[in-house]
Each structure stands twice: as structure tokens, then as C-alpha cells.
Amino acid sequence: MTMTKNNVALATTLLLLSACAVGPDYQRPTVATPAAFKEAPAADAGWLPAAPADALDRGPWWALFGDDELNALVAQVEVSNQNVAAAVAAYAQAQALVREQRAALFPTLGADASAQRSGGGGSTTGTTRNSVQAGLAASWAPDVWGALRRGVESARAGAQASDAELAAARLSAQGELATNYFSLRDADNELALVRSTVEGYERALQITTNRYNAAIAPRTDVLQAQTQLANARADLAALTAQRAQLEHAIAVLIGKAPAEFTLAPAAWRMQVPAVPLAVPSELLQRRPDVASAERAVAQANAQIGIQRSAYFPSLSLSASAGQAGTRVADLFGASTSLWAIGLSVAQTIFDAGATNARVAQAEAGRDAAVAKYRQTVLAAFQAVEDQLSTARALAEQMALRRAASEAADLTEQQLLNRYKAGQVSYTDVVTAQASALSARRTLSQLTANRQASVVALIQAMGGGWHAP
Numbered sequence: 001m002t003m004t005k006n007n008v009a010l011a012t013t014l015l016l017l018s019a020c021a022v023g024p025d026y027q028r029p030t031v032a033t034p035a036a037f038k039e040a041p042a043a044d045a046g047w048l049p050a051a052p053a054d055a056l057d058r059g060p061w062w063a064l065f066g067d068d069e070l071n072a073l074v075a076q077v078e079v080s081n082q083n084v085a086a087a088v089a090a091y092a093q094a095q096a097l098v099r100e101q102r103a104a105l106f107p108t109l110g111a112d113a114s115a116q117r118s119g120g121g122g123s124t125t126g127t128t129r130n131s132v133q134a135g136l137a138a139s140w141a142p143d144v145w146g147a148l149r150r151g152v153e154s155a156r157a158g159a160q161a162s163d164a165e166l167a168a169a170r171l172s173a174q175g176e177l178a179t180n181y182f183s184l185r186d187a188d189n190e191l192a193l194v195r196s197t198v199e200g201y202e203r204a205l206q207i208t209t210n211r212y213n214a215a216i217a218p219r220t221d222v223l224q225a226q227t228q229l230a231n232a233r234a235d236l237a238a239l240t241a242q243r244a245q246l247e248h249a250i251a252v253l254i255g256k257a258p259a260e261f262t263l264a265p266a267a268w269r270m271q272v273p274a275v276p277l278a279v280p281s282e283l284l285q286r287r288p289d290v291a292s293a294e295r296a297v298a299q300a301n302a303q304i305g306i307q308r309s310a311y312f313p314s315l316s317l318s319a320s321a322g323q324a325g326t327r328v329a330d331l332f333g334a335s336t337s338l339w340a341i342g343l344s345v346a347q348t349i350f351d352a353g354a355t356n357a358r359v360a361q362a363e364a365g366r367d368a369a370v371a372k373y374r375q376t377v378l379a380a381f382q383a384v385e386d387q388l389s390t391a392r393a394l395a396e397q398m399a400l401r402r403a404a405s406e407a408a409d410l411t412e413q414q415l416l417n418r419y420k421a422g423q424v425s426y427t428d429v430v431t432a433q434a435s436a437l438s439a440r441r442t443l444s445q446l447t448a449n450r451q452a453s454v455v456a457l458i459q460a461m462g463g464g465w466h467a468p
Contacts, residue, residue: 021146022312023305026153026298029370031377033280039388040277061458062178064273065451069266070181073254077173080255087162087169094159101155104148107140107317135322135338142317147309154302161295167288171463177253178455180246185268186448187243193440194236201229201433204416208426221426228430232437272450275391275457280381286462287380293373300366307358313347380460387457394450401446405439412436 062074077084112135119128141148205225211217251261284290321339348355412432418424 021149021305022308023146023150024301026301028294029297029373031284031374033284033377034381035279037277037280037381037385037388039385039392041388041392061463062174064275064454065178065269066271066273067181067269069263070178073181073250074174074177076254077177078170081173081253082255084166084170084173085255087166091159091162091166094155094162098152098155098159101148101152104141104151107138109136109138111136112322133322135320137318137320139316139318142315147306150302150305150309154299154306157295157298157302161292161299164288164292164295167463168292171288171459173253174463175455175459177250179452180249180253182448182451182455184243184246184250184263185266186444187239187246188265189268189444190441191236191239191243191265193437193444194232194239197433197437197440198229198232198236201225201232204429204433205229207420216422217426224426224430228433270447270451272395272447272454275454275461277388277461280384283380283384283461284377287460288462290373290376290380290462293369293376297366297369297373300362300369304359304362304366307355307362310348310355310358313345316344318342318344383460384457387453387460391450391453391457394446394453397446398450401439401443405436405443408432408436408439 060071060074062070113133115130115132117128117130205222205228208217208221208225212219212222247261247263248258250263251258254261284294319339319341321337323337412429412435415424415429415432419426419429
């Protein structure tokens with residue numbers, strides 16, 4: 001069968017019409033970005049410029065802390081964390097939806113076959129007839145107004161948003177694990193400090209007891225020493241429980257039941273790395289939540305074209321070819337061939353403004369997505385500024401807290417010596433001991449907070465970088 005001139009003209013017209021798509025073409029929303037972060041440190045403060053590229057692997061940022069145990073734990077997040085696994089499945093689902101939408105652009109082809117035997121009349125005069133049929137049928141709805149292509153565009157943007165959400169889930173789990181790990185190492189360090197303090201308090205209690213037995217010191221000194229020792233032992237129990245909870249949290253983050261995971265105490269690498277800092281405009285490429293919000297705008301923009309296509313008629317082409325006869329052998333004869341070809345056009349004449357309403361909904365959805373994108377960008381800038389100011393404040397506190405701890409240790413020792421010489425009351429010793437222990441623990445917590453602030457800053461900047 002040859003195509004007539006009319007068929008050729010019809011096909012050409014459909015192809016030309018399908019080259020355009022209704023609805024606005026996507027343009028990335030504009031956002032105002034500052035030239036630099038307000039809280040950025042000076043160039044000589046140990047910070048390096050970054051050269052980010054969103055399409056590149058951000059690298060193992062956690063390796064900056066130089067802790068092999070942390071590196072091994074974070075590696076398990078990728079394969080065992082169930083939130084990440086769910087995000088991986090959601091991304092695979094989004095990719096499958098893209099393939100489904102793209103398939104709608106092409107014709108569908110089906111095959112059918114049937115055989116039937118029928119009869120009628122009496123047992124002697126009735127007749128029996130056989131019929132067999134086989135055929136192929138094809139149908140195609142040309143994407144004349146671009147609705148299907150807008151659907152593919154929307155699905156593709158959704159898949160890209162899902163990819164960004166996967167990156168965000170991965171980054172969140174990695175950051176949470178690193179923060180919990182540093183808190184656990186801080187608990188280990190504080191446990192060692194408190195155990196050492198308990199031993200010192202036990203010696204102090206023995207001293208006061210000896211002085212009391214020798215009628216040199218009052219019984220209140222013994223009672224105060226006992227109170228100090230009991231409080232320190234209570235702190236030891238509380239820290240042990242806190243460490244256990246952190247260990248349980250780490251187990252869940254790497255996809256294990258708490259009963260199946262144990263993290264032995266180890267030396268704490270109190271390393272606080274310098275962080276390469278991106279400029280604000282590059283932050284938009286690095287943050288997965290910003291990327292997801294921007295892709296949501298593209299997805300919403302495509303929906304406008306899909307809804308506007310309802311203003312125009314829908315066209316569909318169909319064709320079928322087959323063979324029919326009373327025997328299977330007849331299916332191979334030219335005289336029994338059947339064929340059909342058709343074109344159908346459908347247009348909504350009146351819908352009481354329903355199409356207008358759907359277009360307005362799509363446009364409002366796009367505007368809402370733009371607003372959410374811009375708000376996400378602002379929140380990203382705020383997060384970086386917050387972490388920069390926090391990191392600077394913690395760094396400034398470090399030297400001061402260390403000096404305070406050293407002075408408190410010295411005060412504790414001197415007052416204990418003076419108490420032995422009978423120069424001060426035991427209340428002064430108790431006060432000095434409490435201050436010294438608090439200063440030691442504060443210094444340990446400050447180190448953990450500084451490491452956690454670096455993790456938070458890395459997360460705020462999108463999870464990593466490529467320094468030149």
C-alpha cells in the first residue's frame with residue numbers, strides 16, 4: 001500500500017506542528033547573591049578558596065578529620081542506611097517515570113488472533129462454520145501541541161529533584177553520623193577525665209578522714225568530700241548512659257541494630273580542619289536542597305504547558321491490517337486480507353472554565369515553586385553565615401578555655417596543699433575541685449563542638465568541594 005499525496009501532506013503537517021510546544025520555556029529563577037559571605041574569615045585565617053562543580057563527586061569530606069574509624073563508619077552509610085536506601089529507590093522510581101513518559105511519544109503496536117466455531121439448526125440440517133482471524137493494530141497520538149514533551153520535561157525535572165534529594169539524604173546521614181561520632185569520643189574523653197577526678201576525690205576523702213580521725217579537721221570536711229565523690233560517681237554513670245545512646249544512634253545510622261554494634265573506646269583525634277570556603281554564587285550549585293527546589297520549579301513550569309494543551313484539539317492516528325478466513329491456511333492468502341486506517345480529532349467545546357482553572361492552578365504552582373526556591377537559597381546563605389560565625393566564636397574560645405582549665409587545675413592543687421597545711425577550709429578545696437572538673441569537661445566539649453561546627457559548615461556548603 002502506497003501513501004497518497006493527502007497522507008503525505010497530513011504527516012508533514014503533523015510533524016511541523018509537533019515541533020512546537022505550548023507553554024513557557026523554562027528559565028531558571030533569578031536570585032540576588034552577595035559577592036561574599038558577611039562572616040567569612042580573613043584570607044590569612046587558614047581558609048582556602050574552593051572550585052566546586054556540582055556534576056563532580058564531592059569527595060570524602062569526612063577524611064579531613066584524619067580518623068580511620070570515622071572513615072570506616074561513614075563508608076557504611078552509603079550501603080546500609082535505610083533512609084539513604086529509600087532515597088535511592090525513590091530516585092529509581094523517578095527515572096522509571098521518565099522512561100514511561102518518553103514512551104508515550106512513540107506509536108503503540110499490538111497483535112491479536114482469534115478462532116471461532118459456530119453452528120445452528122437441528123441435528124440433521126444444522127450447519128457448522130469456522131472462522132479464524134489474525135491482525136496487527138497500531139495507534140499513535142502525535143504530540144502536536146507538545147503536551148507529551150512537557151510531560152517528559154516534567155518527569156525529567158522530577159528525577160533530577162529526586163537525585164538531589166538522594167544527595168541530601170546521604171549528606172544528612174553522613175553529617176549526623178560524624179557529629180554523633182565526635183560526641184561519643186568527647187564522652188570517652190570526659191569519662192576518662194571524670195574517672196581520674198574520682199580517683200583524686202577518693203584520695204582527698206582519705207586525707208580529710210585522716211585529719212578528722214586526728215581531730216585536726218571537723219566532720220563537715222569528711223561530709224563535703226563524700227558529697228564531691230558521690231556527685232562525681234553520678235556524673236560517671238550519666239556519661240556512661242550518654243555514650244551508650246550515642247553508640248546506639250551510630251548503629252542505626254549504619255543500618256545495624258544497636259545489639260549488633262559496639263564501638264570500643266579509642267584515642268580521640270582532636271583535629272579541627274580548615275574548611276575551603278565557596279563564594280555565595282557557587283553555593284547554588286553545591287547545595288542539594290537548592291538543586292531540588294530549582295528542579296521543582298522546572299517541573300512546575302512544564303505543568304503549565306501540559307494544561308494549556310487542553311485548549312487545542314487532540315489528534316490520533318490508527319491503522320490495522322489482518323487476514324480472515326474459515327481455515328488457518330486462508331490467513332496466508334492475499335484475497336482474505338483486511339486493512340483500515342483512520343484519523344480522529346477531538347476538541348472540548350465547553351467546560352465552564354475548567355481548563356482555564358487548571359492553567360491558573362499550574363501557573364500559581366510555578367509561582368509558589370519559585371518562591372520556595374528563593375526562600376531555600378536565602379536559608380542556605382543563612383546556614384553558612386551561622387556556621388561561619390559559630391566556627392569563629394568557638395575558635396576564639398579555645399585558647400581562653402584552655403587557659404581557664406590550666407588555671408583551675410593549678411588552683412585546685414594549691415588549695416589542696418594549703419588545706420593539708422591547715423591554711424584554708426575544705427569548702428575552698430571543694431569549690432576549686434568543682435571548678436577544675438567543670439573547666440576540663442568544658443574544654444573537651446568545646447573541641448567536640450568545634451568538630452561538629454565544621455561538619456555543619458560542610459553540610460551548609462553542600463557537602464564538599466574540589467580545591468584547586
